[in-house]
Amino acid sequence: MGSETEKDEQPSETAAISEDAESVSKDETKKSHEEQGIDFSPDSSVHPKPIPEFEKSISDKIASKFGSKINVDYVRSSRIRISTKKEDILDVAFFIRDELGYDHAESVSGVDYPDSKEIEVVYHLGSYTDDKLATHVLTLATRVPREEIPNPGKDSTRMTSLREVFYSVEFHERECFEMFGVYFEGHPDNRRLLLPEDWADIPPFRKDFKIKGR
Amino acid sequence: MTTPLPPGIQLEKVDDRIMTLNVGPQHPGSGHMRLIIKVDGDYIVSCDPDPGYVHRGEEKMAEYRNYVQNIPHLERPVIHDSCNILYPYCLAVEELLGIEVPERAKYIRVIASELNRCVYTLYWLAIYGIFLGHSTMFMWPAGDRELFIDLLEAMSGARVTHAYLVPGGIRNDLPANFEERCLRQVDYFEKRLKEYQAIFYKNPLLISRTEGTGILSRTDAIRLGTTGSVLRASGVDFDLRKKEPYDVYENLDFETVVRKEGDSYARSYIPYLEMFESCRIIKDAIRKMPKSGSVRTKLKPNPKGGNDEVYKRVESGRGSLGYYIVSNNRPEPYRVKISVGSFRNLICMPYLLKGELLGNMPSVYWGLNYWPVEADR
Amino acid sequence: MLKEFFNQDTAPHATNVLVGKLGEVLVKAVGKPLDYAINWGRIWSLWPVHLETACCSVEFGAASSPRYDVERFGIIEAFGSLRQCDLIVVMGTITRKMAPRLRMVYDQMPDPKYVIAMGACAITGGLYFDSYNVLPGIDGVLPVDVYVPGCPPRPETLIQGCMLLQEKIKRMKGA
Numbered sequence: 029m030g031s032e033t034e035k036d037e038q039p040s041e042t043a044a045i046s047e048d049a050e051s052v053s054k055d056e057t058k059k060s061h062e063e064q065g066i067d068f069s070p071d072s073s074v075h076p077k078p079i080p081e082f083e084k085s086i087s088d089k090i091a092s093k094f095g096s097k098i099n100v101d102y103v104r105s106s107r108i109r110i111s112t113k114k115e116d117i118l119d120v121a122f123f124i125r126d127e128l129g130y131d132h133a134e135s136v137s138g139v140d141y142p143d144s145k146e147i148e149v150v151y152h153l154g155s156y157t158d159d160k161l162a163t164h165v166l167t168l169a170t171r172v173p174r175e176e177i178p179n180p181g182k183d184s185t186r187m188t189s190l191r192e193v194f195y196s197v198e199f200h201e202r203e204c205f206e207m208f209g210v211y212f213e214g215h216p217d218n219r220r221l222l223l224p225e226d227w228a229d230i231p232p233f234r235k236d237f238k239i240k241g242r
Numbered sequence: 243m244t245t246p247l248p249p250g251i252q253l254e255k256v257d258d259r260i261m262t263l264n265v266g267p268q269h270p271g272s273g274h275m276r277l278i279i280k281v282d283g284d285y286i287v288s289c290d291p292d293p294g295y296v297h298r299g300e301e302k303m304a305e306y307r308n309y310v311q312n313i314p315h316l317e318r319p320v321i322h323d324s325c326n327i328l329y330p331y332c333l334a335v336e337e338l339l340g341i342e343v344p345e346r347a348k349y350i351r352v353i354a355s356e357l358n359r360c361v362y363t364l365y366w367l368a369i370y371g372i373f374l375g376h377s378t379m380f381m382w383p384a385g386d387r388e389l390f391i392d393l394l395e396a397m398s399g400a401r402v403t404h405a406y407l408v409p410g411g412i413r414n415d416l417p418a419n420f421e422e423r424c425l426r427q428v429d430y431f432e433k434r435l436k437e438y439q440a441i442f443y444k445n446p447l448l449i450s451r452t453e454g455t456g457i458l459s460r461t462d463a464i465r466l467g468t469t470g471s472v473l474r475a476s477g478v479d480f481d482l483r484k485k486e487p488y489d490v491y492e493n494l495d496f497e498t499v500v501r502k503e504g505d506s507y508a509r510s511y512i513p514y515l516e517m518f519e520s521c522r523i524i525k526d527a528i529r530k531m532p533k534s535g536s537v538r539t540k541l542k543p544n545p546k547g548g549n550d551e552v553y554k555r556v557e558s559g560r561g562s563l564g565y566y567i568v569s570n571n572r573p574e575p576y577r578v579k580i581s582v583g584s585f586r587n588l589i590c591m592p593y594l595l596k597g598e599l600l601g602n603m604p605s606v607y608w609g610l611n612y613w614p615v616e617a618d619r
Numbered sequence: 620m621l622k623e624f625f626n627q628d629t630a631p632h633a634t635n636v637l638v639g640k641l642g643e644v645l646v647k648a649v650g651k652p653l654d655y656a657i658n659w660g661r662i663w664s665l666w667p668v669h670l671e672t673a674c675c676s677v678e679f680g681a682a683s684s685p686r687y688d689v690e691r692f693g694i695i696e697a698f699g700s701l702r703q704c705d706l707i708v709v710m711g712t713i714t715r716k717m718a719p720r721l722r723m724v725y726d727q728m729p730d731p732k733y734v735i736a737m738g739a740c741a742i743t744g745g746l747y748f749d750s751y752n753v754l755p756g757i758d759g760v761l762p763v764d765v766y767v768p769g770c771p772p773r774p775e776t777l778i779q780g781c782m783l784l785q786e787k788i789k790r791m792k793g794a
Contacts, residue, residue, distance in 0.1 A: 196467025
């Protein structure tokens with residue numbers, strides 16, 4: 029709970045200083061990325077490529093619809109990454125499916141950030157029906173709070189399932205639940221999939237789960 | 243008149259029509275996964291796949307090894323398709339580290355991955371034969387597969403676990419006279435493939451057991467997010483080699499094989515037809531390949547990935563295979579996620595088996611091009 | 620004793636005793652040759668349970684292919700029912716989820732039964748020595764007769780392992 033109130037307070041403080049809310053929210057998330065040592069800026073020395081136009085038009089469509097609710101992390105050739113708050117993810121996903129034509133999820137992966145007390149859930153979305161989008165993968169990311177002592181399914185590490193938007197996420201979300209302890213509300217069976225039935229440890233892909241000898 | 247039961251023994255009620263069957267993890271077919279099936283007589287009412295018998299935590303292990311140490315264990319999920327499972331990893335690491343691959347290495351990669359696709363498909367076909375009780379169809383592909391393995395062994399030195407594709411190119415150059423040997427083998431194999439058609443794909447045994455079973459419509463194939471031969475058998479023209487050409491696939495001459503039926507027969511036919519295309523690609527790549535030159539960009543010792551993330555995918559024998567790598571300026575990746583075709587097609591299994599005859603289960607199951615080790619990772 | 624034998628009440632019991640005694644004498648007389656004959660019969664019918672546990676099953680399948688044709692040694696015929704098998708080839712990694720099932724399969728096989736551990740994963744955990752879900756070798760689960768090293772072992776290695784097992788059975792005491 030402590031992490032949530034902290035997160036709510038921070039934007040209001042910064043908003044008082046600057047008036048442009050959109051740029052602030054972008055700076056905000058950029059700052060949080062920098063804290064964890066992650067930098068998605070497109071003009072880093074590794075990727076000095078120009079921003080491709082078609083991809084830019086897609087990200088602009090989403091940005092104009094949702095404004096400050098979403099944050100475009102990067103736009104590269106055939107890859108777009110958009111991050112949003114977990115409350116808005118269902119609206120954004122419906123928009124991506126119905127208006128933009130992405131129709132299936134390729135994978136759902138979790139990434140654990142113990143330093144910022146968050147787990148990131150990353151959806152890679154693709155399209156079979158739209159030929160222009162066939163080469164594209166849209167990365168939709170959101171962050172859920174992370175508990176120090178996890179209790180999968182019963183703690184605050186939960187978010188809305190995207191199964192009613194993209195049916196194909198069913199098994200991927202089940203895997204994410206058992207590997208990270210992210211509970212998906214609205215998912216028909218948040219059961220164990222890959223791990224043994226008698227698994228009694230914390231979810232194994234969290235960073236505080238150490239494998240033997242390491 | 244019934245004899246009274248001894249005390250303490252009770253018969254279960256028999257008015258419940260539905261029976262639960264555990265198929266696997268030990269079963270006479272291939273694969274180590276369990277299907278919990280509910281049957282009403284001979285008809286399957288529901289199916290609940292239970293994978294995870296080979297879950298080895300590859301993704302967790304990858305976080306403790308650097309980018310080069312990760313190569314051998316990341317190819318283990320599909321050892322008979324090892325070039326294709328390493329391909330996206332190499333592409334992703336190259337993008338992370340900003341490495342350019344020499345032109346000749348790109349062509350050799352394509353040749354290796356197409357040879358490996360044939361090896362995979364022939365093994366798959368052999369087991370398909372076993373599943374349907376067709377012993378000849380085990381022997382023929384298993385024998386022809388050895389010829390491709392010989393080629394790959396000459397390239398890389400190992401029978402199945404090649405670790406031939408490495409970030410930066412390939413591990414070593416082709417052996418002497420490889421091109422002629424490869425072309426001779428491919429020519430022989432193209433003739434040989436036509437015999438498969440006569441003995442297997444026109445066989446009443448196969449047709450009666452697969453035609454019209456487990457139909458997956460185009461809409462459902464898209465909705466369920468299937469991939470690979472399952473998707474193309476349902477009439478969706480999607481092959482990453484055409485749609486998102488990586489390395490030199492855009493220069494090469496081949497077609498995507500698509501069928502509209504969406505039944506088990508189409509799913510079994512597509513990988514077979516794709517072997518012809520693989521042969522075409524190999525011949526074309528050998529013709530267009532630069533005859534000499536460097537094959538590998540050397541990496542720095544213990545290379546660091548920068549603060550970045552990357553998602554790369556290729557078309558493997560079982561469909562789209564993607565690597566999502568997050569790095570945080572350390573020699574080890576921060577997170578590796580392998581999105582595999584088998585795991586994505588798993589969702590079809592309950593869907594297709596519902597309402598199907600129990601006897602059709604093997605052909606539907608194996609037609610999904612499912613390899614349990616890869617799905618569990 | 621003969622009197623007992625002709626007595627109607629104790630006759631069945633006495634017959635059993637007599638047959639038993641005769642059998643003992645027979646075993647003492649022909650024990651060693653009989654052992655040999657029984658074991659000789661066993662080594663040519665090593666039929667494995669079809670239990671594929673991990674990726675080594677690819678090379679196990681290749682061993683039955685026309686090039687290697689392991690059936691010419693009278694062993695390793697792909698077989699369906701585990702009730703009629705006397706060999707279990709553990710093909711690769713055993714995870715924590717699989718281990719109880721492996722033991723269950725082994726317990727259902729009739730005696731005498733033999734175990735081959737195929738591949739580095741089945742012997743020590745192999746490449747997955749530090750994985751959280753993999754057993755470090757199957758020795759804690761099954762009594763292993765022959766270890767076949769390799770990752771994966773070549774079909775020739777598997778054939779050699781089977782022939783070692785045949786040698787071992789030849790020298791075993793008959794049941």
